[in-house]
Every structure is written in C-alpha cells, then in structure tokens.
Amino acid sequence: MMSQGEHHDLVGTLTGGTWTKPTCPCCTSLNVEPLVLMQLAENVDPVTKKWIISRLEAPVRDGGAQLLVHSGEDDIGNVVVLSAPRCTQLHVTEGLGICKPYKDGNMTPFSYHDRNNFSNVDDMQVFLTLAERQYVVKYQLNFVRAKKDRTIPGVPESRGVLFARESLFRKLEKLGIVKAVIALHDQQKLGALAQAWYAKGQLLGQPLDSIQAYFGSSVAFYFSFLDFYTWALVPPALLGVALMLLPMLRRMAGGINTREGPEEGEPSISGLAVQAVFNMLWSTMVMELWKRRTASLTYQWGTMQLTEHYAEPRPGYHGPPGCNPVTGRPEACFPDWQRQLRVALVSVPVVGFFLVLVALGMASFYYCEALAKNFYTSYDSWLMTPVLYLPSVAHIVYGNMLGTLYNNVAQALSEWENHRDESSYQNYHTTKVLVFNFFNSFAVLFHIAFVKQDLPLLRKRLASLLIITQLVNQCSEVVIPFLVDRFFSSSANKPKEDDPEEDQLRAQGRLPAFPGLFPEYLELLVQYGYLSLFSCVYPLTALLLLINNITEIRTDAFKICRLFRKPFSAPASDIGVWQYAFEILGFVSVVSNCWLLLFSPGVNQLMQETGFSSHGALIFAIMLEHVLILVKMIVAFVIPDEPDWISLKKQQIEFRSVQALKQQKRR
Amino acid sequence: MMSQGEHHDLVGTLTGGTWTKPTCPCCTSLNVEPLVLMQLAENVDPVTKKWIISRLEAPVRDGGAQLLVHSGEDDIGNVVVLSAPRCTQLHVTEGLGICKPYKDGNMTPFSYHDRNNFSNVDDMQVFLTLAERQYVVKYQLNFVRAKKDRTIPGVPESRGVLFARESLFRKLEKLGIVKAVIALHDQQKLGALAQAWYAKGQLLGQPLDSIQAYFGSSVAFYFSFLDFYTWALVPPALLGVALMLLPMLRRMAGGINTREGPEEGEPSISGLAVQAVFNMLWSTMVMELWKRRTASLTYQWGTMQLTEHYAEPRPGYHGPPGCNPVTGRPEACFPDWQRQLRVALVSVPVVGFFLVLVALGMASFYYCEALAKNFYTSYDSWLMTPVLYLPSVAHIVYGNMLGTLYNNVAQALSEWENHRDESSYQNYHTTKVLVFNFFNSFAVLFHIAFVKQDLPLLRKRLASLLIITQLVNQCSEVVIPFLVDRFFSSSANKPKEDDPEEDQLRAQGRLPAFPGLFPEYLELLVQYGYLSLFSCVYPLTALLLLINNITEIRTDAFKICRLFRKPFSAPASDIGVWQYAFEILGFVSVVSNCWLLLFSPGVNQLMQETGFSSHGALIFAIMLEHVLILVKMIVAFVIPDEPDWISLKKQQIEFRSVQALKQQKRR
Structure with missing residues (x-):
C-alpha cells in the first residue's frame, strides 16, 4: 500500500x-x-x-x-x-x-x-x-x-x-x-505488481492477492483459475508422457515380440482405458477442488456475502416505475415471468437457429469438398488445384461472418432480456456466446469421432489444432503485443511515471478498452474440451496445454497490465457460468471417452482376436459409461463444496443475522 | 380451536x-x-x-x-x-x-x-x-x-x-x-379431525391444516405427499387404460387384420415407447411440482426457516464437552470429520456387506430351485412335491431374518455415527434402511428384466406382486385394525370422552407406540418403483396403485388417529431423504424403461421384419436414453423449486436479517 x-x-x-x-x-x-x-x-x-x-x-x-x-x-x-x-x-x-x-x-x-x-x-x-x-x-x-x-x-x-x-x-x-x-492506473502500484507477476521471469505462482487489490476480484478469479488449472494439468501430462513412452520401451525391450503391437504413436488398449478412467476422476476432482478454492478465495477477498440482488440494478435495466418488493426502494419493475418468456420464446429459438446454421455450413462444406474432389480428379490439371481449397476458404469465411453476426445478435438479445443484476446479465450473455462457440469448435471433431468414426483422422486433427492454436496464441499474445509495446513506446503514447499527471491521464484514455475476460475463459474451455473429450486418442494433449498455459499466464498478465485501459471490476464470488460449463464438459467427456474407447482400432482388433462380439463390446461400453458417471456423481457429492472452516464462518454470520433480526423490534 | x-x-x-x-x-x-x-x-x-x-x-x-x-x-x-x-x-x-x-x-x-x-x-x-x-x-x-x-x-x-x-x-x-x-390425545379435537378426515367416507381431499395442527408437520407432510402422489397417479392410470383398450378396440374394428398383432395383454411397440417417454416426463414433473408444493406448505406451516442446527442437539449426541463454534453455547463437540470417517469406513462397508448377503441369498435360491427341479423330475413322485417349495421357504425365512438383523444393525450404526441434529440422524438412518429394502424388493425384478430378459415372466411377477401387495395391505391395514378396534372397544381399553381424565390418560398409555412413518413411505416408494421402473410392461400398474392409495389414505388416517399413541412430531420442512429417493428412482427409471423397450418381444419382431440389426437397435436405445435423461434434467432445471411468491418472502426475511445485522453494534 x-x-x-x-x-x-x-x-x-x-x-x-x-x-x-x-x-x-x-x-x-x-x-x-x-x-x-x-x-x-x-x-x-x-x-x-x-x-x-x-x-x-x-x-x-x-x-x-x-x-x-x-x-x-x-x-x-x-x-x-x-x-x-x-x-x-x-x-x-x-x-x-x-x-x-x-x-x-x-x-x-x-x-x-x-x-x-x-x-x-x-x-x-x-x-x-x-x-x-x-x-x-x-x-x-x-x-x-x-x-x-x-x-x-x-x-x-x-x-x-x-x-x-x-x-x-x-x-x-x-x-x-x-x-x-x-x-x-496507479503507475507505482502497477510497476510493483508487474515486477512481482511477470517481469522477473519466475515460473511458479502469481501474486493473487495483489492482483485482486489492483484489478479486482473478477480479474483475480480468472488468474486464480488459470493458475489452478495449470497446476492441475501436471498429473495428466505425466500420465500422457508415460503412456506414450511405455509402448516404445516395451518394443525396444522385447524386439522379438511376435504379436503385432499397435501402430507407432497409437496408444495400447489398456492405456486408453486407463486414460478414460483417469480423465473422469481427474476432471471431477479438479472441478470439486476448484469449488473449494473458490470458497477460500471469496472469504479472503471479502466477496462471500455479496448482496447484488439488494443493491442498485444495472444501469440498462428498465421497466415501469415501481418498488422493489424486497428492499422497498423505488426502482423499475420488470416481472420475472416476462423475462423468462423472452428467454424461452425468443432467445432459445434464435440460438438454436444459429446452431442449425453452423451445422448446415459444415454439411455443405463436406458436400462441396466431395464435389471439388470429383471435379479435380475428372479434370486432373494443376490449374484446377485452387478448386480443392475453395470449399475450405468458403467455410472459413462463412464461419467468421456467422460468428460476428451471432455476437451482435447475442449481445442485443441479452440486453433485451432486461436482467436486473449485472451477474445475471453476464451469465445469460456468456451462456449464449459459449454454446455457439463451443459448437463451432467441436462440431467437426465430434463429426469425425462419432459419425465418421475415423480415429486416426481425429488424432491428426487434434494434434494440428493443438499445435496451430498454440502457435497462433503465442504469436498473437506474445509477439504482436511485444511489437505493439515497442511501437507505443516510440510514439511516446505510453504513460511514463515522470510525465505531468494530466498527460498521464490523457495517455491512459488513448489505450484501447479491455476486451473482457470472455475470450480468455473460452480459450481455456476449448483447451479443456480437447483434453477431456478426446485426449485418449492423443495422450500428449495435456503436456502441450501445460506448456501453453505457463506462457499464457505471463502474456495475459502483460496484456492486462500494459496494453489496455484498467478495467472496472465488479466484486465477484466465483467464475460464474464458466464453472457450470467446465462441469458439464466433464460429464460429456465420460460419454465421449467411452465411445472413443469402443471405436478404437485396438479394441476392434482385440475383439476379432478373442471372438468377442461387437454387441458384447457395445454393452460393455454402455455399462462402463453408466458406472463411470455414477462414480463421478458420487465423488462430486462426497467432496464438500467448501472447506469446513468456511462453512463455519458462514454459519456464524448467518446465526448472528438471525439473532440480530430477533433482537430487532419493528415499529 | x-x-x-x-x-x-x-x-x-x-x-x-x-x-x-x-x-x-x-x-x-x-x-x-x-x-x-x-x-x-x-x-x-x-x-x-x-x-x-x-x-x-x-x-x-x-x-x-x-x-x-x-x-x-x-x-x-x-x-x-x-x-x-x-x-x-x-x-x-x-x-x-x-x-x-x-x-x-x-x-x-x-x-x-x-x-x-x-x-x-x-x-x-x-x-x-x-x-x-x-x-x-x-x-x-x-x-x-x-x-x-x-x-x-x-x-x-x-x-x-x-x-x-x-x-x-x-x-x-x-x-x-x-x-x-x-x-x-385431545379427544374432542381428535373426534372433529376424524370426522373431517375419514369418518364421513368422502374420497376427495384431506384436512391437511388440521392434521398439521393436531399431529405436527412431519405427519402432515406424509399425508400431503400421499395426497399429492395419489392425484398424480390419475394421468398414468388413464394412459394405462387407454393403452390397454386401444389394441383391443383396433382388433375388434379390423378383425381381418392380416399382420399378426401383439399377444393378448401385451402392449404394442408404439404404446411401449409412448409409455416410456410419458413415464420420464411424468416422474420429473411430479417431483418438481411436489417441491413447489413443499415450499408452499412450509410457508403455511411456519417451518420455512427452521434453525435446528442452532438449537439444542438431540439427546443421544455425546462427545467431549466444549462450545458450539456457531452459537457459542456449551455443548458436546464431536468433530465432523470423525463422523464422516465412521460413515465412510464402517457404515458404508457394513451396508455393502448386507447387500452382498441379499444377492448371495438370491443366487443360492436360484441354484437350489434348479437343483430341486432336477431332483423332482428325476424322482417324479408326488411325495417329493414339498421339495419344490423348500428353496422358496428357505429364501423367505432367510430374507426375514436378514431384514430383522439389518434393521438392528442400521439402528446401532446410525446411533454410533453420533449425529448432532435429529433430522441428520433420521436421514442417515432412513438412507441405510431404504437402500437395503429397495435392493431387497427389486433385486429379483431387475434380475428377471435385465439378466434373464424374460419380459412375460416380469409381467406376471409384477401383476402378482401388485395384487398380492394390495391384498396384504388391505388386510393388514383395514381388516385387522377394524377387528382390533372392535376388540379394544369391548375390553373397555378404548379411551371414552366421558371417562374421568386419569383413566383416559392411563388408557392412552396402554396403546402401542406409533411405529413411525418409515414403513408408510417405504410402501409408497416401492409402489413408485413398480410404476416407474417397470410399468411399461404392465400398463395397468398406475390404475391399481391409484385404487390402492385412495383406500390407503383412509386406513392410514384411521390408524394414526385411533390405534396408536399420539406421536411427537418435530417441525419439518420437507419429507427429508425420501425426496431424493424418489428423484433417484426417476433417473433409474429412464434407464430401465429404455432397456425394457429394447428387450420387448415387439421390438425384436419389428427388427426382424424390417431387417434392422440388433446393433442398430442397441445404439438407438442408448441414444434415446441419453436424450431422455438430458430432457429430464432440463425440465427439472427449468421448473423453479419454489413458487415466486415464496422466494420473495424468503428474500424479504433474508434482506431484513442482513439489515438487522448491520444495524447491530457489537460490544
């Protein structure tokens, strides 16, 4: 201070x-x-x-x-x-x-x-x-x-x-x-924070409390989650490496192995099964422990008992003038049922319509690709090569246009739903954008995995997605910011500590507005999706993500400290709707992993060798899925969502307020 | 009053x-x-x-x-x-x-x-x-x-x-x-209550508020649930009758139908599918609407804000003397982790062990039955007929002994777990007894349905169980009590309004203690199990249950009013762990119905006719199951657990206590 x-x-x-x-x-x-x-x-x-x-x-x-x-x-x-x-x-x-x-x-x-x-x-x-x-x-x-x-x-x-x-x-x-x-910005504090955070090049730990003090709890929650999640990637990364190395070692040790082993780079069946079960337990544990961590952080940061619902409504909230039925203060009154009606009858169908557009886009891409291939083979001339790329280009352009359009529509819809609380607005808006982006990112992979059932293609896609995503990230989050920073410095736009204060203020006004944490969370969620949904086809996913995230922490820190205006940050008590998104992904991943296991070439081969019918294998996969989901639910139920000491503090506050209410004589 | x-x-x-x-x-x-x-x-x-x-x-x-x-x-x-x-x-x-x-x-x-x-x-x-x-x-x-x-x-x-x-x-x-x-008992009030409740022979409605006033909210919650559930049986009963009549009508109308219809009494495939989907939606709606009803009743009965956790611990609670960390009052302190350890390391394994004993009993019953049949056929003499019944008798005796032993063990375990709150003790105890009884009631049916996959046998079993259960119930709950009552009256043990008060008091002391609501709830749960898990093989289940429950309401009322001591009833805000038991059953029923549909002879026949592979049918069943569970979860999520006006009242109280806490200056 x-x-x-x-x-x-x-x-x-x-x-x-x-x-x-x-x-x-x-x-x-x-x-x-x-x-x-x-x-x-x-x-x-x-x-x-x-x-x-x-x-x-x-x-x-x-x-x-x-x-x-x-x-x-x-x-x-x-x-x-x-x-x-x-x-x-x-x-x-x-x-x-x-x-x-x-x-x-x-x-x-x-x-x-x-x-x-x-x-x-x-x-x-x-x-x-x-x-x-x-x-x-x-x-x-x-x-x-x-x-x-x-x-x-x-x-x-x-x-x-x-x-x-x-x-x-x-x-x-x-x-x-x-x-x-x-x-x-407070340049002195910012300098100290930057020193402690990323400038010294340390790789472990982040000064979370200082981040909370300087940027507020919603930003601090993002970095805490990133930190927690990065550490959580260590066990699956180790397992992935072990599963990758084990077959190699075995092959090297027993070169005279007669039974034909799985292809190079393809994990063994037992490895797949281990990974599927491990994935399930791991994702459950991570989210449960994160809930406990959230509870500790909220206590520490004083956001445990936020009463947003009783505070002033968000500025965009409007409706016929009335009285808040709880607090009795005059404010706009927009009935809940009307909001629910708008969500159910307009927002949900519109989102569904856009999802259909995504699916249609994908279908026409596959159709056009097949057409182009036919065309190419029938003419067979190098002049026709561009035709081969036409469908991909068209699909990318279509995807981007649809994405931009959707973002605007989602924004307008969330605004129109007229939420009273900022957090409720954020949650509804995030959900909309999330569902679309998630569908957009994973539709192709799901199609390859469960319709085409082409696991080698899935593995190639996943590896290239991971590596390309990482390259693009590193480029857009490290190289470009670095260049921008240089550029800024030379143009004297960058606020300096020895400038007169008015100039400093004006310089801050020229920085671009902070784009919000949505893209950052979405990146993590998509990562987590690659990892939990499909990782059993490509065991090195966790390792690649771990490496990515360690640099991600520093680049995100640099971005928020130096490249944007300081964002206002409402007090927050959790990561909001993202918590649910990660948990739902955990359930979907159990289903996905069981089916991937069933479709894997190793299992097919084993079935042929042992004479086990495909019907039997299917029933086995279903039973495994049901058992794993049951175990997952039991684990999630057994681990309490908050540490005992936090529950105790909450109970103490509750008890005191019940007592206080009883002590009060109303006039 | x-x-x-x-x-x-x-x-x-x-x-x-x-x-x-x-x-x-x-x-x-x-x-x-x-x-x-x-x-x-x-x-x-x-x-x-x-x-x-x-x-x-x-x-x-x-x-x-x-x-x-x-x-x-x-x-x-x-x-x-x-x-x-x-x-x-x-x-x-x-x-x-x-x-x-x-x-x-x-x-x-x-x-x-x-x-x-x-x-x-x-x-x-x-x-x-x-x-x-x-x-x-x-x-x-x-x-x-x-x-x-x-x-x-x-x-x-x-x-x-x-x-x-x-x-x-x-x-x-x-x-x-x-x-x-x-x-x-207050004979005057009791007389008035009995008049309004069962004596007049009216079939619709119960005086729930008077029951709550006289017997307390936990008893009143049981009768409210029974009432609610009985009304909820009307739609599935109608559907069941319709599905039963429709094929008959069709057969009567088109007697020259060439395609061989399903057997007499066996519902058609479309009927089965309709019933499976209907079942899923129905069970979800019933439990969600019951939650809302619970919320209204708790408000009405003043048990919305019970603070059992801050009140005195139950008398059996013991531990080293200390201070309650929340209220600060001196009381025994038994750490939570120690209780959790006892539950996890002793109670759960013991319950598991008893479930294994049940399964073993069933297995040896099947084994001995096969042996006895062999023995009977090889000797083929009427003298040997009793041998055929030996396994059944042995199994029943074993089951009863095991049940009695288990009840004592469960009681001792729950006591030993040393719960602080009565409701927590009740919930843990109920869960133990519930799991065992449920397993005991349904193990045989599940075995027939999913291991033997013998649907006609399942249908016969279900019909006989339903009819026998009903007969036994009517007998034990109407006829015997009636006789007992006559007997009581003649022996002058029955309290009369014109007796001197001391005699009345002594007479009440001679009545047997009220056995608790556990058997009543268990009966409802087992019923609900028959209905939701297997009803698609026997569509008349709901109708039989409806008839049963209408009489059940009156007999239960008579029992509690006349045959037992008046029970003490702690204020209750819900039906406790039974709510979860019914909800879990709802999920299991989706799985069960999808598989029953798959195994049904009609579907098999259809598959053969259309050339659809059993593999394809299996995948279809799985997808149906996943979709239905998803729909169920969405419906449960969309219907709010309490009516808006109740949430508002709760928020008002919460707001007032937050305000009161803030107004309070601590010394």
Whole structure:
C-alpha cells in the first residue's frame, strides 16, 4: 500500500481547478486520490459540463452521486477527474455486501453503523483496495437517475429528454456527451505488481492477492483459475508422457515380440482405458477442488456475502416505475415471468437457429469438398488445384461472418432480456456466446469421432489444432503485443511515471478498452474440451496445454497490465457460468471417452482376436459409461463444496443475522 | 380451536395434586392444559419422583426444564402430567425458528423480544398448534442436562451416575425409571379431525391444516405427499387404460387384420415407447411440482426457516464437552470429520456387506430351485412335491431374518455415527434402511428384466406382486385394525370422552407406540418403483396403485388417529431423504424403461421384419436414453423449486436479517 505522503505528492501534481469540498466533516481530507477519468465529447457545452459536475457532487438524498469532482485543467476542457469521499466509499461498501476484517479478525459484512469496529476503517487507502475504490465511483455514477422527466442543460430537447428513473450516464453515453469512463492506473502500484507477476521471469505462482487489490476480484478469479488449472494439468501430462513412452520401451525391450503391437504413436488398449478412467476422476476432482478454492478465495477477498440482488440494478435495466418488493426502494419493475418468456420464446429459438446454421455450413462444406474432389480428379490439371481449397476458404469465411453476426445478435438479445443484476446479465450473455462457440469448435471433431468414426483422422486433427492454436496464441499474445509495446513506446503514447499527471491521464484514455475476460475463459474451455473429450486418442494433449498455459499466464498478465485501459471490476464470488460449463464438459467427456474407447482400432482388433462380439463390446461400453458417471456423481457429492472452516464462518454470520433480526423490534 | 371455557372444564377434571405455580407473572393462568404424560416405573422411589419433578419445574437458568408439572392422582403414583408455561412455549418457539403470522400478515420467524407484534400471541391455544405445544414439552425434557457428575436421589450410585452434560431423561430411560413419555390425545379435537378426515367416507381431499395442527408437520407432510402422489397417479392410470383398450378396440374394428398383432395383454411397440417417454416426463414433473408444493406448505406451516442446527442437539449426541463454534453455547463437540470417517469406513462397508448377503441369498435360491427341479423330475413322485417349495421357504425365512438383523444393525450404526441434529440422524438412518429394502424388493425384478430378459415372466411377477401387495395391505391395514378396534372397544381399553381424565390418560398409555412413518413411505416408494421402473410392461400398474392409495389414505388416517399413541412430531420442512429417493428412482427409471423397450418381444419382431440389426437397435436405445435423461434434467432445471411468491418472502426475511445485522453494534 502507498503511504499517505507519497499519495499527497501524486495528487499535488494535478494543477488547475480544485476538488469538490466535501460537506461531511469525516470526509474532509488533504489528499484526494484521482480514481476515475470521465472523457466528455470534444465539443461539450460548458453549461452541460457544469450541470454534470453538479449532479456528481450533489448528495445522494438530492439524487446526486456524492462524489468528489475535479474539472481537469480548466472548466472548459473535456475531462473530469472523479474520486469518492469516505462516507460514499463506506456506504457503497455496505450496500454491495463486501466483507472486511472485523476487530475479532473475522471477515464480516461491512456495516456503516458499526464501522468503528472494523480494522483500518480510518484509512480508505488500506481499508478498500484500489479496485474497490474505483468500483465505488462507477457504482455511484450508475446510481444517478432522474427523479422526473427533464431536459439536460445545454442539450436541445429535440436530441433527447431524460425520463424519470432513467440512468443519467447511460443517457449521456447514448447522446455521445460522455465518451468513456476510465479507471485510472496507479503507475507505482502497477510497476510493483508487474515486477512481482511477470517481469522477473519466475515460473511458479502469481501474486493473487495483489492482483485482486489492483484489478479486482473478477480479474483475480480468472488468474486464480488459470493458475489452478495449470497446476492441475501436471498429473495428466505425466500420465500422457508415460503412456506414450511405455509402448516404445516395451518394443525396444522385447524386439522379438511376435504379436503385432499397435501402430507407432497409437496408444495400447489398456492405456486408453486407463486414460478414460483417469480423465473422469481427474476432471471431477479438479472441478470439486476448484469449488473449494473458490470458497477460500471469496472469504479472503471479502466477496462471500455479496448482496447484488439488494443493491442498485444495472444501469440498462428498465421497466415501469415501481418498488422493489424486497428492499422497498423505488426502482423499475420488470416481472420475472416476462423475462423468462423472452428467454424461452425468443432467445432459445434464435440460438438454436444459429446452431442449425453452423451445422448446415459444415454439411455443405463436406458436400462441396466431395464435389471439388470429383471435379479435380475428372479434370486432373494443376490449374484446377485452387478448386480443392475453395470449399475450405468458403467455410472459413462463412464461419467468421456467422460468428460476428451471432455476437451482435447475442449481445442485443441479452440486453433485451432486461436482467436486473449485472451477474445475471453476464451469465445469460456468456451462456449464449459459449454454446455457439463451443459448437463451432467441436462440431467437426465430434463429426469425425462419432459419425465418421475415423480415429486416426481425429488424432491428426487434434494434434494440428493443438499445435496451430498454440502457435497462433503465442504469436498473437506474445509477439504482436511485444511489437505493439515497442511501437507505443516510440510514439511516446505510453504513460511514463515522470510525465505531468494530466498527460498521464490523457495517455491512459488513448489505450484501447479491455476486451473482457470472455475470450480468455473460452480459450481455456476449448483447451479443456480437447483434453477431456478426446485426449485418449492423443495422450500428449495435456503436456502441450501445460506448456501453453505457463506462457499464457505471463502474456495475459502483460496484456492486462500494459496494453489496455484498467478495467472496472465488479466484486465477484466465483467464475460464474464458466464453472457450470467446465462441469458439464466433464460429464460429456465420460460419454465421449467411452465411445472413443469402443471405436478404437485396438479394441476392434482385440475383439476379432478373442471372438468377442461387437454387441458384447457395445454393452460393455454402455455399462462402463453408466458406472463411470455414477462414480463421478458420487465423488462430486462426497467432496464438500467448501472447506469446513468456511462453512463455519458462514454459519456464524448467518446465526448472528438471525439473532440480530430477533433482537430487532419493528415499529 | 377449542374455546377457553371448554378447556377449563377439561382441566377441571384432573383431581388431586396441583399444577406447579409459575414464577413468572405472564405465565399465570387459570387453565393449565395437560400436554404430556410421563410414565414412571411402578416401583419408583417417591424421593426420585420428587427430585424429577423438581428438575422439571426448575427454571432454565438453574438447569431445569421450566415446565408445569402435575403429579397425577397423588405423590406416590407412577404418573406425571406435564404442561409448559407461556414463557417456555415462546422461548422454545423462537429457538426452533418456527414462523408465525406477524402483524403485517407475513409468516415471520418468531422473536420473543418482538413478541407483541405477532398475532394471537396472548392465547397459546391459538398461537401454537397442539402438536407444537407438545413438542415444546418434549424439547424441554431433552434440554435438561446435568451440570456436573452427580447421583440421582433414591437411586444407588452402583446403578448409575449422571455425568456432566448427559441428558437426564435419556439416563432415566436407560435406568428404567422413565417408562414412556406420551403426547396426550385431545379427544374432542381428535373426534372433529376424524370426522373431517375419514369418518364421513368422502374420497376427495384431506384436512391437511388440521392434521398439521393436531399431529405436527412431519405427519402432515406424509399425508400431503400421499395426497399429492395419489392425484398424480390419475394421468398414468388413464394412459394405462387407454393403452390397454386401444389394441383391443383396433382388433375388434379390423378383425381381418392380416399382420399378426401383439399377444393378448401385451402392449404394442408404439404404446411401449409412448409409455416410456410419458413415464420420464411424468416422474420429473411430479417431483418438481411436489417441491413447489413443499415450499408452499412450509410457508403455511411456519417451518420455512427452521434453525435446528442452532438449537439444542438431540439427546443421544455425546462427545467431549466444549462450545458450539456457531452459537457459542456449551455443548458436546464431536468433530465432523470423525463422523464422516465412521460413515465412510464402517457404515458404508457394513451396508455393502448386507447387500452382498441379499444377492448371495438370491443366487443360492436360484441354484437350489434348479437343483430341486432336477431332483423332482428325476424322482417324479408326488411325495417329493414339498421339495419344490423348500428353496422358496428357505429364501423367505432367510430374507426375514436378514431384514430383522439389518434393521438392528442400521439402528446401532446410525446411533454410533453420533449425529448432532435429529433430522441428520433420521436421514442417515432412513438412507441405510431404504437402500437395503429397495435392493431387497427389486433385486429379483431387475434380475428377471435385465439378466434373464424374460419380459412375460416380469409381467406376471409384477401383476402378482401388485395384487398380492394390495391384498396384504388391505388386510393388514383395514381388516385387522377394524377387528382390533372392535376388540379394544369391548375390553373397555378404548379411551371414552366421558371417562374421568386419569383413566383416559392411563388408557392412552396402554396403546402401542406409533411405529413411525418409515414403513408408510417405504410402501409408497416401492409402489413408485413398480410404476416407474417397470410399468411399461404392465400398463395397468398406475390404475391399481391409484385404487390402492385412495383406500390407503383412509386406513392410514384411521390408524394414526385411533390405534396408536399420539406421536411427537418435530417441525419439518420437507419429507427429508425420501425426496431424493424418489428423484433417484426417476433417473433409474429412464434407464430401465429404455432397456425394457429394447428387450420387448415387439421390438425384436419389428427388427426382424424390417431387417434392422440388433446393433442398430442397441445404439438407438442408448441414444434415446441419453436424450431422455438430458430432457429430464432440463425440465427439472427449468421448473423453479419454489413458487415466486415464496422466494420473495424468503428474500424479504433474508434482506431484513442482513439489515438487522448491520444495524447491530457489537460490544
């Protein structure tokens, strides 16, 4: 943590203009920390800017955001720097249900009323993390809603009226008056974090707590998961290598083996069976242990008792004005059944339609490929070679276009479903994009494995996919960023620690927005899919993924630290819908592995040799599948989802709140 | 509800001796309602009786039960009548977390501190149900624990010392000083309940709320489930009849049909498939809708927020003295991991061992039967006929002996696992007995269906099992009870309303103890098993079960009202482990139905006719199974487990307690 002195120096450099004087005595402080930068349109009317600032400064009871505002260089410029006074910080912390260390050492949901019993409550720099302080500002911005229909000063009525209970900042963004709201980097902390994280070239461990403090818990959860998953890859990688080496060693030892062994590079049947069973147990254990790890992290990071459902709705949420039936506060009321109807009658069919389009694309690709081959063989001229590539090219173009279209449609649908909570919106949106991408990535592999039943082709495809994915990743995530970074440095766009603060702020505004964690999680999920669904045909998968992930950690860290704006990060208590995606994949993998085992050439050969009927083998595969799924469910049931000490802490909090409710006399 | 006046009359008849005078002014009342009868040993030392009464009367802060005690006819008799003063009633209600109507009309966890805001809090007869008032007395009895090692007055030290924190009443029961603790019937209320329930001969509906008020929520949950399940049988019964009639009608209409139809009584393939799919959807819907019904009932009956985990542990719970880590109250501390170890290393293997014994018994039965047949055919004399029955008789005797032995072992194991909460003890015990009984009931049928694959035999077995079960049930549950009742009436043992109250009490003591709801639930589960696992071979199952259950409701009602002591009933919020048992059966039934479909003679015939390979049919069956399970899981996921209005109420309570915790300043 930065000491007060250092911080004062930093703030001192913000010249011209002054910070809002807080009205509340406890919030008065020499040092105001610039947390968030609001970029306005170039041509913003000073009247509008002044009005916006007044809304930001106004106390919550008057419908304002109760923030500290600094109007940048001067009142005419298009930049506003924001911070939050202590009172606002503490009230929002309570409203979000964030836990903080109590005087008895336990993490306890913060209570403003009981604030003096929490540790370090006097020093906001220590009490809240940087990410939390910045999120508080963002939350307060979203909080500002019009009390009744009105116009915005300096904006003609023809361009737009602010309706009652509409989010002011969403409106300003729509009107193009607010260009961007940016969480500011703290170059000193960022430097220290980068040092501890990736700059020193250490390969083991990540400073997860510092990541959480600096980037917030949703980002920290991604890196924790990446870390956990990478370590979890060690056992299957070792097994894969062992299964690869064992037949070779055996062949070398007993060169005079008469019985024809499996082909070079093709694992033996017992190896396949071992891998299928191991895969099942491994994937179950990994997800169960990750749940326990999640529980510990949420406790540590104070996000164990988030009350998003009782906090303010997300800014995009709209509906007829009403009262929240739980909290009793005035807010838009959009009935649940209407949302469910929209999901069931529109979203699900639309997603299904796109999946059909993917399948159609694949089918026509196969059809055209066969046509092209016929054409090529019948003409047999080198001039006709391009024809052979035509279907692939067409398929790739089609796939990309469909993907882009789908992303826009999914975004619009999720927005239209009108979710109240940000996490619920994220989950529905992620699910949509996930299902499509997953289908897109695996449809071809499933087709090869279960329709064509061509295991050698599957092995080749998988190996090339793994190697190409890795090359593309390394290229796009290491080489290009490195070049971009060089380029940035030379163009003096990169923020430097000795620049005047305004320039630093402006430079941060020029960085591209953080693209979110979705592509990162999706990459992991697709990897995990290759590994758990098909790895028994290509045992080295885990090893390749392990190598990939060790570099992935550093490149992702570099990306988020240096190449993008600092993202706002809502407090999170898990990895959301990704948890379910990984678990579902675990179940699908049991089915997939059993069938792959059945189709493998080794098993076919064994069946012919032993005279075992294919009918018998099929029944055996089915029974194996059922037993493995049963074992998987029992293992998942037996391992508790959270460590005992966490359950105890939760029970203590629950007991205390039940007691508190009983002690309370209602008027 | 009984008016105050009537009640006074009833109490007035309790002659000789007096009730404890409550120390607390709010508890002083003219009318003390006799709730519980404690039967002591015939030869109990008056000193011991006096001491017991003093412990019962002593306030909680002095380690007593704070009850109202009436020493029966005189101080020497072996009967003690108990009641609870208002303060005790209210404190226990709060401790158990029972919800009661608040002044705003919502069910709210009762709070002693805020008691005056609850409706009817001044009249205990209205505020708490009879079952609740009686459970309060039972709970307080269990609550009495020794503060330090001591002897019991009138009991020589050689017979036993009461150890610190040992449950006094468990000890007295072990020593044989307390013979029984009996919840007293209220003949007037019982008469009214019987009238509304079964006496009038109405077939539709049960007075569930009155049952809950009189017998408590666990009994009421059983009858609600029975009711719900009986109604749920109507659609499959109709379908079964339709599937039975349709082929007959078709045969009658088109008598000149050339293609050979299925055998008489054997459903057609399309019928089988329809039934398999219908079964799957039906079982899922029933269990999901039952969950919703459970949620409504728990709200209505005030058991939505039970806090058993924070209340006193069950009397049998023991361990080194310590502090409850959540509530901070002194109590025995038996670590969870030790209990889990006992379950995993002892209970699970022992249960497994007994299942193996069942399987061995079945195997030797088949072996001996074959032997006996051989023997019979080789000797071929009528003298040898008994030999044919020998294996069956031996198997039945073995099965019964094994069952009895297992029940004792399961009881001892569950006790030894040392569960803290009564519900946890019940769940573990039920699971043990359930698994064994289920295996015992279905092993033979599964063997016939999937090993022998003899569907006609399965059909015969199922039909005879259903009809025999029904006959046995009707006999044991209607005819015998009726005769017993006559017999009771003639022997003047039956309590009559105009008897002096002491005689009534003594008469109730002579009734047999209520055997618990386990056999009743097990009967339903086995029924449900017949229906969902195998019904597609015998479509009339549902109809037979429907008829059975309609009478079952009345006979069960008669049994619990007239033939047994009134059971104590802990507040319950669901049907416990039975819910899971029914749900698991639902999944097993999908697998079972798909395979039965595959093995059915109709499908085999169709395959031969169409030239479809058995391999293809097998793959089709597997795919059908996977699709049906997927659909089942989606349906179960899509239907919310509780109605929206219940979720809202729960959220409101949760929000209020979170707020209350925040309002509280800890010292």
